[in-house]
Amino acid sequence: MTKAARGSLLSIEHLQASEILALLKLTRRMNPLKPRPLLRGKRVVLLFYEPSTRTRTSFEIAAKSMGAITTLVQSSGSSIEKGESLLDTGYTLRAVGADAIVIRHPNAGAPHLMAAHLDVPVINAGDGMHEHPSQALLDAYTIQRHKKSFKGLQVAIVGDILHSRVARSAVHLLTKLGAKMILCGPPELLPEVAASLAPGVRLTRHLEDAVRGADVIMLLRVQRERLAGLKIKLQDYIDRYQMTATRLKLAKRDAIVMHPGPIIRGLELTGEIADSEQSKIVQEVSNGVPTRMAILARAVGKAGK
Amino acid sequence: MAVAKNKSQGTLLIKGGHVIDPAGKINAPMDILLRDGRVAEVAPANKIRTSADEKFDARGLIVAPGFIDLHVHLREPGQSYKETIASGTAAAAAGGFTSVCCMPNTVPVVDRAEWVTWLKQPERGAVVNVFPIAAATLASKGTALTEFRELQRAGAVAVTDDGKPILNADVMREALRQSAELNLTVVQHAEDTRATQACSMNDGPPAFRLGLRGMKASAESAIVERDVQLAQQFPGARLHVAHLSTADALKPVRRGKRSKARVTCEVTPHHFTLIDENVGEYDTNFKMNPPLRSAADREAILVALADGTVDAIATDHAPHAAHEKQVEFERAAFGITGLETALGLAISKLHREHRIPLTRIVELFTAGAARVLDLRGRGSLTRGSFADVTIFDPKKRWTFEAAKSRSKSRNTPFDGWQLTGKVIATIVGGRVVHRIE
Numbered sequence: 031m032t033k034a035a036r037g038s039l040l041s042i043e044h045l046q047a048s049e050i051l052a053l054l055k056l057t058r059r060m061n062p063l064k065p066r067p068l069l070r071g072k073r074v075v076l077l078f079y080e081p082s083t084r085t086r087t088s089f090e091i092a093a094k095s096m097g098a099i100t101t102l103v104q105s106s107g108s109s110i111e112k113g114e115s116l117l118d119t120g121y122t123l124r125a126v127g128a129d130a131i132v133i134r135h136p137n138a139g140a141p142h143l144m145a146a147h148l149d150v151p152v153i154n155a156g157d158g159m160h161e162h163p164s165q166a167l168l169d170a171y172t173i174q175r176h177k178k179s180f181k182g183l184q185v186a187i188v189g190d191i192l193h194s195r196v197a198r199s200a201v202h203l204l205t206k207l208g209a210k211m212i213l214c215g216p217p218e219l220l221p222e223v224a225a226s227l228a229p230g231v232r233l234t235r236h237l238e239d240a241v242r243g244a245d246v247i248m249l250l251r252v253q254r255e256r257l258a259g260l261k262i263k264l265q266d267y268i269d270r271y272q273m274t275a276t277r278l279k280l281a282k283r284d285a286i287v288m289h290p291g292p293i294i295r296g297l298e299l300t301g302e303i304a305d306s307e308q309s310k311i312v313q314e315v316s317n318g319v320p321t322r323m324a325i326l327a328r329a330v331g332k333a334g335k
Numbered sequence: 336m337a338v339a340k341n342k343s344q345g346t347l348l349i350k351g352g353h354v355i356d357p358a359g360k361i362n363a364p365m366d367i368l369l370r371d372g373r374v375a376e377v378a379p380a381n382k383i384r385t386s387a388d389e390k391f392d393a394r395g396l397i398v399a400p401g402f403i404d405l406h407v408h409l410r411e412p413g414q415s416y417k418e419t420i421a422s423g424t425a426a427a428a429a430g431g432f433t434s435v436c437c438m439p440n441t442v443p444v445v446d447r448a449e450w451v452t453w454l455k456q457p458e459r460g461a462v463v464n465v466f467p468i469a470a471a472t473l474a475s476k477g478t479a480l481t482e483f484r485e486l487q488r489a490g491a492v493a494v495t496d497d498g499k500p501i502l503n504a505d506v507m508r509e510a511l512r513q514s515a516e517l518n519l520t521v522v523q524h525a526e527d528t529r530a531t532q533a534c535s536m537n538d539g540p541p542a543f544r545l546g547l548r549g550m551k552a553s554a555e556s557a558i559v560e561r562d563v564q565l566a567q568q569f570p571g572a573r574l575h576v577a578h579l580s581t582a583d584a585l586k587p588v589r590r591g592k593r594s595k596a597r598v599t600c601e602v603t604p605h606h607f608t609l610i611d612e613n614v615g616e617y618d619t620n621f622k623m624n625p626p627l628r629s630a631a632d633r634e635a636i637l638v639a640l641a642d643g644t645v646d647a648i649a650t651d652h653a654p655h656a657a658h659e660k661q662v663e664f665e666r667a668a669f670g671i672t673g674l675e676t677a678l679g680l681a682i683s684k685l686h687r688e689h690r691i692p693l694t695r696i697v698e699l700f701t702a703g704a705a706r707v708l709d710l711r712g713r714g715s716l717t718r719g720s721f722a723d724v725t726i727f728d729p730k731k732r733w734t735f736e737a738a739k740s741r742s743k744s745r746n747t748p749f750d751g752w753q754l755t756g757k758v759i760a761t762i763v764g765g766r767v768v769h770r771i772e
Contacts (some may be wrong), residue, residue, distance in 0.1 A: 040616075043544070117661055137663035138546035139617030147661070158665070160546030195546060226540035 034145035035132070036331035041161045042202040050170070050203060053324055056193045057330065058170050060320035060327070062095060068331035070097035075128040077119070078102045078155075079110065079135045080329050085155050085164065085293060088318035089132050093326055095319075098129075106293045120144045130330045133157075151329040159193050165290055166199035168321035170207070173246055176286050180207035184282075186240040187211070188271060189250030189298055191218040197250060201227050216239035218260040222238040237271050244281040249273055249289045251300045264297070278308065284308050337747075346370045347765055350385060352393025352726065354402055355694050358715035359701035362694055367398060369765040374723065391767070393726055396759055399697045400716050401433025401723025403509035403703055403704035404603050405522075406497075406649035409435070411459065412450065413442025418654040418743050421460035423674070425741040426652070428769035431758035433723035434464040434713055435652075439475065439500040446470035446481045448489035451509055454598030455490050462768045463761070464723070466492040466710070468522060471510055479501055483513045492708045495522035497577060498624075501560055502528060509567050512673040515571035520599075520708050522575045525558035525584065526550075526625065535665045537611040537626040545617065547664065550626055556583035562590040562599055575707050576600035578651050580625035589644055599707045601649035604680040607636050609748065619660045619667035620748040625651065628756055640699065641691050647704035650677050650697075654744030672742050676735050676749045678727060682756025686729070693729060700725075720766035731757040 034040055042050070060099040061122060078086055086102070092102045103123070105111060110119060116135070124133055130151045133141050138158035145152040156162040170180075178181055191197040191213050201211050205228040213224055213231045225231050234240050235259050241247060273287065287299070287309045296300040303309060353378065354365035354505050366383045368376040376383055390575065397682040397756035404427065410418040420437075427435045437454065439445035445467060453459075454467045469491035475498070483494060494510065501507045501523060514521045531550045536542050538549025559576055564587075566574040576588060579600040591598030605623065614621045621627060629724045639645045642671050653670025681700070685691040705714025712721045760770040 087546060115658070135663070138663045142617050143661070143663060158546050159548075192543075198544075199545060221543070223538075223540055223543045227544060245620045 032146055038145050039163050039325055039329065040141050040145055040152065040154050040164050042163045042199045043161065050206060053167055053328060054238060055175060056169055056324035056328060058323050060323040062283055062319045062323065064160050065095040065323065067097035068327045069093060072098045072129040072330050074098045074100045074326065075103060075123045075131045076100060077123065077133045079129055080104045082134055084315055084318060089155060089322045092146065092322035094320050096323060096326065096331065116140055116143060117147055117312050120148050124148055124150055125168050130326065153325060153329060156195055158195065160195050161199045162195040163199050164322055165196050166203040167325070168314060168317045169200055169288060170203055171321050172288065172310055172317050176310065177245060180204065180225045183209040183245045184243055185209045185211055185246040186214055186244045187248045187250065188214045188273065189242060189252060191215055191224055191250065192219050192221060193253070194250050198227065201231060201249060205230065212240045216262060218262055224311060237277060238280055241277055242280045244285050247273065247281060247285060247287050249287065249298045251292060252294060264295045268297060271304050272297065275300065275302055278303060288314060291315065337513065345765060346387040347391060347692050347718055348390045349391045349393050349398055352396045352398035354398045354716065355697045356716040357694055357698035359717040360398065362395045362715070367716060367724070369762070372497050372722050372764040374716050374718055374720045374722055377718060391760065396726050396728050397693065399725045399727070400701040400714050401726050401763065402431045402700040403434045403714055404432045404650050404674065405436045405647055405704050405707060407435045407437055407652040408654065409437040410654060411441060412453065420454070420465060422741060422743045424461040424463045424672045426464065426674040427463045427476045429741050429758065431678050431725040431727060431761050432463060432674060433725060433761060433763045434466060435706065436492060438467050438468055438497045439495065443469045444475050446473050446475070448485045451486055451489035451491045456605065461766050463763050468493045469497050470494065470503055471496050471521060472506060475499055478505060479507065480510060482641060483517055483519055487517055487519050492710065493520040493522050493575065495524065495577065497522060497524045500524050500526050500528060504561060504565070509571050510571040511565050511574060515569040518573070518709065520573040521687035523558065523560065523562055524577050526553045527554040527557050530554040532677060535622060536614055537628050539757065541614055552581040552583050552628065552632065555581050555625060556587065559584040560587045561713060563587040563596065564589060566598055567594055567596045571597065573597045577717055578603050578606065578625055578649065580606045580628050580632060582632050583642060585635055586641050599646040600646045601647045602636055603649060603651045605671060605748065607633065608680050608684050617664040619664055620671060620746055622664060622667050622669055623671050624669040633710045637689055641695065642686060643723040645699065646707050648677065648681060648699045650674055652751050654742050655746045656744060660746050670746070672740065672744055672747045674742065675740055676747065676754065678758055679735065679754030679756050682729055683711065685752050687755055722762065723759065724762040725761040727756060727758045729756050733757050
């Protein structure tokens with residue numbers, strides 16, 4: 031195994047705070063409406079082993095708007111379906127001239143495997159339950175537009191943290207930048223071991239406890255099929271963990287509500303919350319484009335050199 | 336013997352070494368004469384007057400009974416792309432093992448006497464003794480027991496469904512009942528597989544951080560608890576816990592031993608050397624089953640190795656081809672090779688780091704292992720024992736290079752490791768099968 035190629039983005043955990051801040055700074059310089067052709071002639075392969083709307087389209091738009099050629103490879107309709115291994119697929123993509131590979135995969139660590147064997151930058155677009163670095167960066171970018179500083183910011187993440195790559199990346203990123211993290215959920219979705227993820231992480235089983243005095247509240251999607259497997263009653267979850275207007279009043283007056291999507295109204299949050307002034311859910315999606323422009327520019331563009 | 340043999344034929348004199356033979360209670364400078372495949376004489380330096388046709392200068396070296404590995408996967412029949420009996424036993428010889436017990440999870444599963452016989456045929460090209468362990472249930476499906484008596488007659492030294500547990504309590508009870516009747520050990524891969532679905536490493540902070548589903552220690556200890564209770568129901572039943580990896584599983588083993596039940600257990604070098612944190616960023620050479628456990632589990636195992644709770648060190652040598660390891664962590668095959676690094680790790684970690692005496696380490700590789708399966712005449716250098724001898728230098732520093740392994744596979748976490756303690760010669764039945772200058 032060798033080191034990942036320069037410009038790769040495999041996880042937030044192994045980034046320095048300075049690298050994160052540099053990416054956020056680069057994001058601020060990206061204008062999706064007036065993009066610079068930083069990736070002209072570059073070939074960016076989007077290798078998606080899992081369905082995705084937001085992440086895939088925003089990576090694609092980010093790459094294309096900077097002049098790159100993009101190709102989408104999905105498990106169905108490709109050699110993956112015929113049993114080709116991940117590494118062989120990687121070697122094939124390298125052979126056709128990929129300058130960067132953006133990969134979404136159901137197995138944790140799949141991007142690391144690819145990066146260890148290929149000499150092109152690999153960008154993790156979500157690997158199993160592990161990490162989702164670009165989501166954490168776009169969330170940080172979103173927070174930055176509403177809050178003065180990350181230092182001392184009180185951030186609550188609510189819901190299925192055990193299975194969430196979004197939560198893992200967010201905890202790493204925001205902790206590195208000085209925020210205070212509170213994780214909230216039932217034991218089945220938030221085991222005690224979660225507190226070991228980063229220094230200072232606090233757990234609570236009570237939503238009120240998590241929300242009180244919070245600056246940022248990040249909600250996670252509830253996956254009904256998982257709840258069924260874990261024998262948690264949906265109504266119990268709603269009673270205890272649904273974000274409602276009443277509960278939100280416990281947070282700071284200028285608190286913002288975030289969600290990586292897709293949201294399920296009436297489950298983890300009420301429709302009223304989703305559409306409220308404090309909700310930045312739609313803004314997160316738009317922020318995905320400049321964030322991913324910055325990630326790609328760092329990986330293969332002139333800005334990264 | 337009816338025909339007198341030439342006196343010097345088939346004799347080997349090992350001179351000037353320091354003999355450690357825990358079974359024979361020897362820990363002293365001794366010379367050893369091997370003749371006709373047996374130990375003919377053990378005597379203080381220069382007291383053996385018999386002329387030998389071959390001499391081995393063992394000055395500065397430890398001379399021990401041949402090491403026995405209770406747990407190896409030789410992959411034949413059916414998976415010779417990973418390992419063959421010839422390549423696996425060559426690796427064993429290089430690691431100082433004169434006897435290996437091979438696991439039945441091959442293709443097909445060794446669940447019939449014919450396969451046991453096949454494994455022992457000279458055409459397989461084994462360079463050390465091969466003791467087959469047969470499947471406990473047909474195709475190791477865990478439902479119908481195999482014919483223990485026939486398998487034993489064909490040469491099986493134990494039964495197991497290794498790779499999988501014997502999960503059903505009724506099946507395990509019947510296996511242990513027959514074990515008592517036949518004096519045949521049942522080797523259990525203790526894992527409640529109902530609780531480890533889709534898991535690829537130990538449950539704990541590293542698994543959570545990596546987003547991998549974790550195997551809980553209780554999935555191992557619960558099965559050991561149950562099995563020890565079952566074994567206590569049948570006086571004489573022999574239960575052996577394979578690759579024990581958790582602190583919690585040691586408790587029922589200790590309780591079983593105190594109750595005089597014939598409960599034994601083995602520990603692998605990787606479990607006394609590494610912990611789950613060593614998986615790093617999804618290195619599949621650190622993926623095995625049972626998985627690397629927590630630091631606390633490793634500490635408990637070190638104590639149990641020292642205090643006698645653990646009966647043997649076994650490698651669980653599990654070769655896999657590169658393409659089975661160079662895949663996504665969750666999809667990678669479980670297991671690592673281990674024959675050539677076992678002694679070096681034992682001396683480096685157990686002796687030098689944790690001050691476990693060399694005599695105890697030798698016991699874990701020899702007499703302790705022989706007792707588990709009641710291998711008569713093995714694991715000892717007393718007069719009349721089989722002429723299986725391992726000669727090693729406990730102080731020699733060396734670097735293990737996976738690329739130079741005798742195994743057909745390279746899946747080891749110890750590539751490039753600096754170890755202390757190296758096998759100098761391996762003697763099987765009086766014949767030198769491995770030797771370095």
